[in-house]
Amino acid sequence: MSEPLFRDPGMPVADRVRDLLSRMTRTEKVGQVNQRMYGWDAYERTASGHRLTDAFRAEVAAGDGMGALYGLQRADPWSGVTAETGIGAADGARVADAVQRHVVGNTRLGIPVLLVEEMPHGLQALDGTLLPVNLAVGATWDPELYEEAARLAAAQLRARGGHVALVSALDLVRDPRWGRAEECFGEDPYLAARFTEALVRGVQGPAGEAIGPDRAAVVLKHFAGQGATVGGRNSAATELGLRELHEIHLVAARAGVRAGAAGLMAAYNEFDGVPCAANPRLLTGILRERWGFEGLVMADGLAVDRLVRLAGDPVAAGAMALRAGTDLSLWDDCYPRLGEAVRRGLVEEAVLDRAVGRVLALKFRLGLFERPYTVEQVPDPGGLERLSERMARECVTLLAHDGVTLPLAGLPSKTLAVIGPNADSVPQQIGDYTAPQRPGTGGGVLAGLRAAAPEGTEVTYARGCGLVGGDLSGLPEAVALAAGADVAVLVLGGSSARERDTRFDANGAAVVLAGNPVEMTCGEGVDLAELGLPQGQSALLDAVSATGTPVVVVLVQGRPHALPDLTGKAAAVLSAWYPGPWGGRAVADVLFGEAEPQGRLPVSVPRSAAQLPVFYNGKDHGYRGYVDQPATARHPFGHGLSYTTVEYGEPRLSLAAAGVDAFAGDGDDSRAPASCEVRVSNTGARPVRETVQLYVRRVRGGTTWPRTRELRGFVQVELAPGESTEVTFPVEAGTLASFTYAGEWAVEPGEFAIGTGPSSHRTREARFTVTATRP
Known part of the structure; x- marks a missing residue:
């Protein structure tokens, strides 16, 4: 008996999709537009290794297949996966193949499952090589370097059995109070578009139908306008006109589509009163009809469930999103009931077929029907680590300088005081959406300076204060060290490090409320009303500056903190953003002059939260400034000094x-x-x-x-x-x-x-x- 047409790799993808669709039951179709299960619930670790769970087997049986499985290899405090319970590099491909073998071997048509992983700044998995966060990448103004790093990160994902990379690329920092600012390339649409193109080229390879075994499909997050939510609050409403949407918030998405992106993720926010995941004007009118996009639209986690308030019940909510153009859901209770929606006449089966066809097309493009299991390859984590450190060096941005103090190698310094809550912490310089790091991975600024200091230089250290709050019990020690030093390097800023006692929403966003002792000041769900440095850090800066010792301020941060006028207080001010695990070495190289500061601001630095918005490309209405402070940024978009003129x-x-x-x-x-x-x-x-x-x-x-x-x-x-x-x-x-x-x-x-x-x-x-x- 001859093989069915959809099994013939020589046939066009459209013909293979059409043939396979004609053979599918409605139950199988509904299964293909769902990724209901959290991937970490699909396995459990035993004394002899990892085994698939009964819950996973039941999920596959319920849909006679599975469209996608999210986060099989994710590890972080929200998922509860640790280094002891999760999947490391040595086991990634084996567990992924066990999942695939069960799906292919225990379903009628043997349709492979898409394994979807977060890759916001490197693969979010145990032993995944981290890159600087996107805001740091934007500060390099070097899309070619990012493209090469994205290529190696995609190869790492595929070597561990993953197929689809979810990467934030489309959001813009229009309000730095938003906790997800670190996930953006900056505030400017042109800059974001150039990095988005580089991302797509790096992850997927040359534009075309097939995606090679060492490349991955990329789903760009988030479509659209999420960076313009009211008050800088995560998932809030947006107030955008059509021109603002197109000129600012759709530019990067349009560039990504033209570069061949396999998919886009519909954002939580609304546009013109309609949530993105249910917005036909956005997902169909603009994306498909105007731009000709033929790829996949995925809903953000539980976004379809939020439509129940509009639609009235889960069945109607699923039908609403499907009609609008959402093809694949994420964790929700609505899409598993799309069969009922078709039976009730809420959506036509042809609309369901259209969404299923897009899911199947991506599986064909990835070659999963011919190569459902991991193609043996040996990725080069050392090469990616070197690129990560290089990006960390390139992102360091010199904001202010007296022209004398830096580079440190030019000074007759014998004692260097390193002070501050961000001086000696790798977790506080790697950003949100990160897996637990193995001991010894990378190093903080203190370690970097100690390694780079010339022989005979004494490097002392004091934390000085907490990251948040006003505890100044460590202030006297810090002041004493600074007073006795030739130069004081003050490492301040924020942190997106999730801790064990962090609370989380159902979609994984952190819940950090006023009075909560968790030291998170940035990240998903961590939005700020005030942008200045916390009370303790500001007091530490004042006290150390008052010693008269030259002070170099290094900001390790995931958003631009509002800065006061530091003239007379700081000899130099640098932003290192969240530079990744090897950021300590990178900062030290710049401070000692082994590398030139070459970062440029991808976002404007405000004077205070009260003057927002402060992005550089506002409308030219000629407004006057405020009475009590200028309306201009402390440091404008594109700014960055060097050690020369x-x-x-x-x-x-x-x-x-x-x-x-x-x-x-x-x-x-x-x-x-x-x-x-x-x-x-x-x-x-x-x-x-x-x-x-x-x-x-x-x-x-x-x-x-x-x-x-x-x-x-x-x-x-x-x-x-x-x-x-x-x-x-x-x-x-x-x-x-x-x-x-x-x-x-x-x-x-x-x-x-x-x-x-x-x-x-x-x-x-x-x-x-x-x-x-x-x-």
């Missing part, structure tokens, strides 16, 4: 004007009717890797109120002392386009200022005119 010449345009017809296209046309050139010179005594930035602002014309400025290009150049170079940017449709009243991207007639410089607020501009007809 760099001068920019005037930007030069190849043309002063062009007709609107020269920019025909949808905003991403590759033709460049004009170019902008600028001369950049290293006028100092040290080498530099300079991030040359291109900004555009509309001076007049157009159908929408213009923004103050918008990033439209960046290039990194390496310059030796005294060296100069010319940097050229194309001026094309994507450089000047905006989302118009007609609901499309287009270049409109008007006058533009095209500026180049080292940050969003330090540009020199040239004027360019777009005429209604060819000039």
